Amino acid sequence: MSTLAIQAEGLVRDFGPIRALDHLSLEVPSGIVFGFLGPNGAGKTTAIRAFLGLVEPTAGSARVLGFDTRRESHRIRERAGALLEHHGLYERLTAEQNLDFTGRVWHLPASERRARIRELLEQFGLWDRRLEPAGKWSRGMKQKLAVARAVFHRPPLVFLDEPTAGLDPVASAALREDLASLAAGQGVTIFLTTHNLVEAERLCDLVGVIRKGKLAALGPPSSLRTTDDSSVRIVGTGIDQDTADVATTVPGVLEARLLDGALDVKLAEGARPAALVAMLVERGVGIDEVRRDRQTLEETFLELVTDDAATAAPARDRAS
Amino acid sequence: MTADILTVAWKEWLEFRDQLLRLKRGGLSALIVVLLLGIITPLQMGPLWNTSALMLAYWPLLSSGMVSTLIADAFAGERERHTLETLLATRLPDASILLGKILAAVLYGLLFTFANILVGVITLSIRHWNDGLQVPPLSHFGYMLLLVTLACSTMAGVGVFISLKAGTVRQAQQTLGIIMMTLFIGPVLVFQFLDSEGRESLATTLTSLGTARLVMWASGILLVVSVILIVMGLGRFRRGKLTLD
Numbered sequence: 001m002s003t004l005a006i007q008a009e010g011l012v013r014d015f016g017p018i019r020a021l022d023h024l025s026l027e028v029p030s031g032i033v034f035g036f037l038g039p040n041g042a043g044k045t046t047a048i049r050a051f052l053g054l055v056e057p058t059a060g061s062a063r064v065l066g067f068d069t070r071r072e073s074h075r076i077r078e079r080a081g082a083l084l085e086h087h088g089l090y091e092r093l094t095a096e097q098n099l100d101f102t103g104r105v106w107h108l109p110a111s112e113r114r115a116r117i118r119e120l121l122e123q124f125g126l127w128d129r130r131l132e133p134a135g136k137w138s139r140g141m142k143q144k145l146a147v148a149r150a151v152f153h154r155p156p157l158v159f160l161d162e163p164t165a166g167l168d169p170v171a172s173a174a175l176r177e178d179l180a181s182l183a184a185g186q187g188v189t190i191f192l193t194t195h196n197l198v199e200a201e202r203l204c205d206l207v208g209v210i211r212k213g214k215l216a217a218l219g220p221p222s223s224l225r226t227t228d229d230s231s232v233r234i235v236g237t238g239i240d241q242d243t244a245d246v247a248t249t250v251p252g253v254l255e256a257r258l259l260d261g262a263l264d265v266k267l268a269e270g271a272r273p274a275a276l277v278a279m280l281v282e283r284g285v286g287i288d289e290v291r292r293d294r295q296t297l298e299e300t301f302l303e304l305v306t307d308d309a310a311t312a313a314p315a316r317d318r319a320s
Numbered sequence: 321m322t323a324d325i326l327t328v329a330w331k332e333w334l335e336f337r338d339q340l341l342r343l344k345r346g347g348l349s350a351l352i353v354v355l356l357l358g359i360i361t362p363l364q365m366g367p368l369w370n371t372s373a374l375m376l377a378y379w380p381l382l383s384s385g386m387v388s389t390l391i392a393d394a395f396a397g398e399r400e401r402h403t404l405e406t407l408l409a410t411r412l413p414d415a416s417i418l419l420g421k422i423l424a425a426v427l428y429g430l431l432f433t434f435a436n437i438l439v440g441v442i443t444l445s446i447r448h449w450n451d452g453l454q455v456p457p458l459s460h461f462g463y464m465l466l467l468v469t470l471a472c473s474t475m476a477g478v479g480v481f482i483s484l485k486a487g488t489v490r491q492a493q494q495t496l497g498i499i500m501m502t503l504f505i506g507p508v509l510v511f512q513f514l515d516s517e518g519r520e521s522l523a524t525t526l527t528s529l530g531t532a533r534l535v536m537w538a539s540g541i542l543l544v545v546s547v548i549l550i551v552m553g554l555g556r557f558r559r560g561k562l563t564l565d
Contacts, residue, residue: 052409054559073559078411088406090331092338104327105410133338 328420358439391479
């Protein structure tokens with residue numbers, strides 16, 4: 001197998017006048033959790049469909065698990081699992097029958113199917129309700145079942161379109177853990193789209209941000225967030241406007257302002273906050289925390305996907 | 321390939337079965353049909369119900385009518401319930417999906433016929449208790465089986481073709497309903513347009529052919545039509561197009 005699970009080069013897909021994918025080039029190594037982020041209509045689902053060979057690219061090419069999506073899409077589908085935009089469960093069938101159907105599709109022997117059904121339904125806490133039609137279940141339970149179905153045949157590559165949508169926080173966290181262990185323990189490549197940036201940050205080894213069909217950013221979540229060494233936030237007791245005014249007199253401090261009872265300080269290039277901290281302690285300020293201002297993935301995401309930088313700025317302010 | 325066809329047919333069958341078992345959804349209508357056709361008609365016709373050549377047209381028409389109500393759901397229903405794309409994202413080859421759905425529909429048509437004949441045989445046997453078990457002659461039963469299978473295959477072929485194109489199940493059902501009406505009323509209308517000489521000539525021709533040859537001719541025509549329809553359905557089955565529809 002190729003060391004790259006997915007390799008797209010200049011992938012274009014037009015739907016009439018709308019360009020859903022615009023020269024998308026992307027490389028996803030095997031055995032990682034890849035997060036594909038983007039606003040609604042950015043092209044995430046179209047990309048998954050193209051990788052599975054469900055839509056043919058207008059231009060460009062892609063190889064998934066080493067197979068060309070145009071000519072060998074059946075080989076890709078043989079080796080991939082997918083939870084698409086809709087959970088796609090047969091609601092008249094029971095949970096057990098839904099999974100059994102998947103097992104039959106992938107030619108798993110009956111004994112293996114039975115064991116795998118039990119393993120997955122127990123793992124997702126659904127075993128006791130296995131004989132109920134899936135249509136009677138809550139959205140979260142259906143979502144869990146759909147994830148179980150996607151990984152049922154132990155595929156080396158799993159596409160998950162918004163896997164935690166509709167799940168409660170506890171179930172989301174449990175699912176994230178399951179997905180992480182799947183990738184780490186079994187070397188499965190997980191390609192997931194999500195709007196949940198906390199999820200992407202916690203789960204993904206690599207994140208791609210797509211905007212209007214184009215890849216706007218690609219990298220590990222930590223590298224996408226920019227660390228601003230010149231900004232420091234000091235949290236503690238006894239911080240007031242006077243403290244902020246005095247702070248600006250300390251060498252190396254360009255700007256200091258009071259925000260929500262904390263001190264936001266802008267330092268000159270290369271300056272360190274030690275002198276400022278010493279001065280504050282001398283003035284009787286009880287310091288609880290001194291930290292570098294670090295942009296969250298959400299802020300990075302908003303900057304990348306919004307047209308107007310001004311839209312992103314208030315978001316950053318709110319976050320800080 | 322065979323395993324894949326059977327897998328799809330198995331899944332379709334589970335869905336049909338669920339539909340049948342839920343009285344609210346259609347099981348009640350199926351039950352009424354069985355009671356009507358399996359009890360009332362045999363009581364009216366008597367032992368002729370088992371031997372009449374008319375029944376060789378009656379069962380294929382009725383069973384294909386039942387198939388038409390189910391096959392409309394094949395692709396249009398999956399599309400409406402958002403299960404089609406997930407099915408297309410599996411390893412199942414196009415032909416297996418299509419043929420699996422056709423197989424399930426044909427089996428449903430056969431089961432419907434068997435259920436009705438069984439109820440009819442029981443009804444007639446009770447009614448004519450002194451004459452022993454009232455079963456159709458083996459050759460007659462064989463003709464019926466052949467014609468029902470082919471008629472259901474043809475209807476399933478028409479059905480998947482329409483279901484592939486239709487946006488909704490309702491739309492597919494309406495189109496299939498029109499086709500069924502044409503099949504039922506068409507021959508009657510043609511017969512009405514013939515003058516008395518024409519009718520007589522047609523009746524003489526059909527009688528002179530004999531049941532066996534008539535069945536062979538009808539089977540041949542149905543076989544050719546169903547094969548053409550299935551090949552056309554396969555040609556129309558495009559994963560990309562179905563996904564985007």
